[in-house]
Amino acid sequence: MSLSQRDRLGDASWVTQCALSRICGGCAQSLGRPVAFLGTPDEVARNAFHLPPMHVACAEDLRRTPDADPVWQITLTAGFEFVRPTRDDLDRRPTFQPNSLL
Numbered sequence: 581m582s583l584s585q586r587d588r589l590g591d592a593s594w595v596t597q598c599a600l601s602r603i604c605g606g607c608a609q610s611l612g613r614p615v616a617f618l619g620t621p622d623e624v625a626r627n628a629f630h631l632p633p634m635h636v637a638c639a640e641d642l643r644r645t646p647d648a649d650p651v652w653q654i655t656l657t658a659g660f661e662f663v664r665p666t667r668d669d670l671d672r673r674p675t676f677q678p679n680s681l682l
């Protein structure tokens with residue numbers, strides 16, 4: 581994965597495009613199943629992720645990069661909801677909520 585791809589992962593418009601088009605946040609190809617999410621233990625515990633959905637291989641590649649967060653875990657799911665923040669949410673970023681964990 582290139583630097584520009586990695587930078588793009590946190591970009592809100594890219595995250596939304598991945599969600600709506602069901603494409604991988606890493607390689608921009610269509611997603612199949614399972615879908616992988618990379619998240620911190622806190623995101624895993626809440627079942628709410630901020631990075632876009634990815635292929636399993638793309639998520640594993642990203643986790644192996646030198647600047648990956650060492651606490652990242654991979655969660656696999658067959659599907660997910662894209663949840664936009666409401667007016668009252670402190671965290672104004674949309675989240676991905678896996679709905680059929682594998």
Ligand SMILES: [Zn+2]
Pocket residue numbers: 604605606607608609634635638
């Ligand atoms: Zn991919």
